[in-house]
Amino acid sequence: MGNINWKKILPHAIAVFSFIVIAALFCKPGLEGKVLYQHDIVQYEGGSKDIANYVAKHGEAPLWTNGMFSGMPTYQIWMPANNVLPHYVNKVLTLGLPQPMQFFFLACLLFYFLSQVARVNPYIGIFGALAFGYSTYNPVMISAGHVTQMWVVAYMPAILASVMLIYRKKYLLGSGLLALFTATQIGLNHLQVSYYLFITLGLYTIFCVVRWTKEKEYAHMIKALGFTALAVVIGVMVNAVTLLTTYEYAKETIRGGSLEVKDSTTTVKTTGLSKEYAFEYSYKPLETFTVMFPRIYGGSGGIREIGEDSKIAQALSEMNPQLAQQLQQSGLRQSSYWGSLTYTAGPPYFGAIVCFLFIVFLFFVKGEIKWWILTASVLALLMSWGKYFSGFNYFLFDYLPLYNKFRAPSMSLIIPQLLWPFAAILALQNVISNVNNPDTWKKLKKAGIATAALLVIALFAYLSLDYMDEGAKKLKEQVMSMQQQEVREPVLNAMKALAEDRKSIFLTDILKAIAIIGIFFGILSLYVRRKIQNPIWVYIAAILLILIDLIPVDNTYLNKTPFLDREAYQEPEESKQDLAPGTADQQILKDTGWYRVLNLAVSPFQDATTSNFHKSLGGYHAAKISRYQDLWTNKIIAETEALRNDSMAFVGLGLNQTTYTGLNMLNTKYIIGNNPPATSNQRPLVIVNPNALGPVWFVREVRFANDLRDEMKFLNGMDASKVAIVSAIDKNKVTQPVYDSSAKIELVKNDNDIITYKSNASSVQFAVFSEVYYSEGWNAYIDGKKTDYVKTNYTLRGLSVPAGAHTIEFKFEPASYKKGRSITTIGQILVLLLLIAGIFFDVVRRRQIV
Template sequence: MNNWFKRNGIHLAIIGIFIALCFVYFSPALQGKALYQSDVLMAQGMQKEIMDFKAKDGKGPLWTNSMFGGMPAFQIWVQYPNNVTTYVISFFKTVFPNPIDTVLLYLLGAYLLFCVLRMNPWLAAAGAIAFAFSSYNFQIIDAGHSNKAMAIAFFPPILAGIILTFRRQYLLGAVLTALFLAIEIRTNHIQMTYYLFIALLIYVGIELYHALKSKTSKDFIKSFSYLAAASVLAVAVNAGMLWTTYEYSTETIRGKSNLTTDKSEPNNGLDRDYAYQWSQGVGESLTFLVPNVYGGASGPNLDEKSEVAKTLAAKGIPAEQLLPAMQQLAQVGLTTYWGDKQFTSGPWYFGAIICFLFILGLFIVKNRIKWWILSASILCLLLSFGRHLPFLSDLFFNYFPLYNKFRAVESILVIVGFLMPVLAILAVKEVAFHTEEPKKLQKNLLYSLYITGGLLIILIALPTAFLSFKTQNHGQFIEQLTQITNGDKGFADSIAEALVKDRISLARMDALRSLLFVLIGAGLVWALIRKKMNPQFVFIALAVVVLVDLWSIDRRYLNNEKFVDKNVLAQQFKPRDVDQLIMRDQSYYRVLDLSQGNPFSNSVPSYFHKSLGGYHAAKLKRYQEVLDKQFNGAINEDVLDMLNTKYLITADQNGQKETMKNRSTAAGHAWFVQKVEYVKNADEEMMAISSFDPKNVMVVDEKFKSLIDVSKVGYDGNGFIRLITYHPDHLTYEYSSGRDALAVFSEMWYEKGWNAYVDGEKIPYFRADYILRAAQLPGGNHKLEFKFEPTSYYTGETISLIASILLLLSLGYAIWMEVKRKEIQA
């Protein structure tokens, strides 16, 4: 044991430093404070009903009725208890407070990769810091994109396992790949995993090319076979999650359109304009090197010393009113950010030193991994441009499998942010243990310095030579300023001119800052080449300066001010008077809250009510189509009735006072109808519900006609049907009818899991009114149950259990074999 500590002491020390860095950066978390994350708060609204039933039953339901009239919980919160990786993630979340757990995983995973690349431990630590503290990795934590952050954290260890496998450490490499890929998939951010897959596909292609070239195809086939088996195992471990996700995705806005008359609806996948909304501006790629070259984050980022403040002060605005005035003007475009995105949380800053070393790596690294990094980075960079490079983006969007399922194409830059530090650190390793002549290395060092330093000098001396520092709608911005200043065009022009000056100043200051770090990095590399310093000292110094560089930028976007007392977060879900009044009603109903902006982008009402609104990127397609057709402009009252919308919340013009309307026409949770109106397709069905009486008529697609026996059906005016017990995925009704009756249920249609039972016997049911469930019920007094029993979940969980056991056994065997191998070598 003592020998083990002696051999691994430096690794343990570095891990200890990583833990310390995380606790120092997020010190408020140790004081009992919590990070204010908007998406996490929205998630609490989404999950409230699920968590309430989890606390009651010991397990969460697979369906929730708190959002969008009802939807599967698969992409909100589901346990997947048979998946071993669930417990790995839970361990880190239990031991380390949020978001320390995520950043620590960033560091540990990257450190493993750099060790596998045979780096000196301190150089590996520098690489881990460069990857972990990349600005985007912290911005998504700030926004609350926890799943995305966790998915990114497992990029490096997956690559580490793949590299080991191609190095002929077949078993260990494959098992590590299976383990980390399984955890990656379990983080449940398929978009990030998909982008990693694109990059790894290129890596495998390059390995195949070199195997054919060096006539080692047998080794490649063996490695590839192990990796294929590892991938299958990782997928099997997540069978329950992947199966339900795939099944659900086909029914969401990412699936095929049901309507044919609306040409704007995509046939499959997301709408192109929606997917390209967040495209990286071509010029904004300069932020990799200079964080504020495009103004940083959106919003009022100017202080009293800014040119805009001076302009306002010269017009007579008092000093104490300058900040409020600039905040008000920010609503019409007074923001330092001037890129093409609707808004941004900050730049993609990879570090000035890392960019410099990346360029150096292109010159001096001989390993074939360089060509993979270069090709994958270029492809991902070009794809991130989205609408700015439509030829390539449309090619992938239209023809590359699943690519059109994802939005915010700029997110693919996570691959560039992952790969750039790898080549940068490989460059330092090449310098430290070089075989080339020092003169040649110095020459390449100068070339790299000329490229990065020269670009920075241009940005400092002549920033407007290539950049305008004006948004595309700069003219419209001046017009709005003119209106606000009561037609004073000269004043409006002076404000706009001052804003441009502030943007230029920000760019210059950060360019100068980056130049300083580039010179420090070049100095450390020169010292390595000339052997002026001990390599170990250089590696430690490099880790420190990279940390200082990235840490200071991260602090602009994620700092102590973002932490608040937990009771402050609790206040975000404090019920208003109207909420408390509505919650007195213990019956089953839905609420549409129009008092807090767009109800379909807000999950706060879902915290208190079964809401027609909500917040989720994967709504059911049919529900979205109803929103587009029946809620766009005037709200269709008939549709509100069929959705059992008993309460409507509105606010006055100032948004200060909320009022509640009790809608007596709501149809209820279930009802019998007198008449069936058949339609030929979804278009006619949508048209039919535009104006109809949902309490008396059900609109049914002809394809369900065989499920209705008109010879048995009759309307019993004295009949009734009522909900007697409620559980999100188990609804129990009792009913009475003298004859077979047609019943409509104010519940979302989702055929992949819901089953209907009368007195325990399974019966067929069908879709009515475009999005609701309906059934022909046998006459008499009976108990009816709707149970959500998706095969994809339950069978998938069985597969997950078997695969999890195999993964654990394989991991144990691989570790035993590795220990045995080292004992033999010793």
């Protein structure tokens, strides 16, 4: 005890205590027994219910779920059982704190670790940690339920710190920590964030290699690169079970390509997302200024920024109510947001003081750190522009490895979200350390002038922008052509009122930035001019100002306003309302057979709550099997539209076999939808479809299609109960059936990964199984002997069955999963060995120094 340096430990203890207290105060409703409503978490719970039920019964997770999209692998839904390291590391570092408190604490803690590796004063480190942890994108992610994304973002500074340790010749300790944090971050499974981080680290390594080469530090360079590569490989090995299955699965999903069916041609995208889909969430160049002025484009897509006392609210209240309603339906968004995104829950605001100190950083810090951070920041900004800087970004999309697997380029701003607070603490440390240098004041003045110039540009933008979204612009063109003055004038007045509201909140942000930067610049100037002697006042000012700046903005997007028309925090029982069974669900659940449900009372391809109770045709997941997406796009959507006007279906006569080929072959026995418009009862209506083909059936004929377009085309008007469509490529795997009226085949048991059927026929038959075709792992067996099966009806499975009585099994046995489990186990052992060795030799080194 006598050897413990309490004076040295105290600042770190203060840091950890501060992070806990601030997180507790910020997440106070959560500590009062309320639960945060998170849309994606609700969807996850619904979509994973089938897996959870299996785990409760068998004690382990299945590899295939029947809950969503008529069946899909569980790789991207449920963490593999033997990849336990990320779970336990996360649990230890978050100290068992409740959600969402643990997210903010973890982000602050790991950035503070980075600050200490960078040898920054602990109190400056606290400032930087709070700036990173409470950057507005974090509560926005949490409010939306993007939990894994928030965790992965929180681990970014820890990985950067580990690489810095290696490059500073702490090879074993750095590589042990790098392996641990890499394994944890990848295991938390938001690969897009990890991808951006490793691009950033790659740039850092390039700049370091250039310096090592100039200084002829070849031995150190080889060691540093070797230990870094070793650590990353081990970290990746820990996640082999996830990565190998994901890589395999990606080739079969919309991220691996999708079919475009045209009237005369078929285009098959063999790799990656389409550019249109991938670049949907792109920022206009000016919108990236939200990092400094959060509401330059209005803030969020909700109505949080514009209250009931706004000018637009007043204009609408004074208008004819019917006209006001029509106005909002025709394109006038009462939302404050008018930027380039289809929807946004909030801006990626870093804080005015962070942006100011980033400019200070450019004037004060030299060497590879400066040029690396500047290069990475510029790259991130250009990438975030997406389709608005198409020449550059389309080039990356076509040629940068794996980049075409991800969407939402606006997410690239997580790079400066990490680097700008890091630059800020380096800048502040540099100013404090060089306070006696005459050049310090000169550089600080230059940074102040540059910042002032940026604020002036913001004021010019404030005066010149039109504050109109695309919908409002189109509406204005229509209104200007109207002759009715009684309509034209109030509409134009309402549009003007909305623009003034948006303009007003942007001005508020500019004035706030001027005030915060002005105060901090003044305090920092007083210290540099030696009017203030103790730097503690600078530290206190930085910490207080970053909290005063960020917390009110964060509160807007997490604590105090509705999210998707709900209170962000709810009582526990209220938070589960979306997963409570409705009248329609209760009616359907009386049927204990094997069938699927299509819920048209929600957006079926964007909602997984139905999967909480049923085997659903829909779901909520970004990586859908592409052939199922194709069937949905080219067939099911048209059938659902026809269904809305089909009176026979509404009275329970079933779905016509040739009109509703897709729905019937997917075994859609129940359809939840609203009652026809002629009725006043808008409760969900259950449509019973007695023509659903069931889990399996024999057909009379197999027809062969020359290409994908023909496969899809033949489904139109086809009676799937009698005819099956198979690719001509698989013709040698199919025996034409001989009709047998007494032939039978039935489902015995569907246990997710093993499906068993019994058949009996006097002649060879062809069976169609209402299960999604997925070649990477599903194997077919007849009486225990492995046999070939084929993709049938574009999306399903088909199999020629010989005469006689047989047991047919489909087993999901992906080799990638078995191989990945073994590598994962080895990787976890290596991580622990490397970490123990690193800690041991670091302790020995420290004792030798003492």
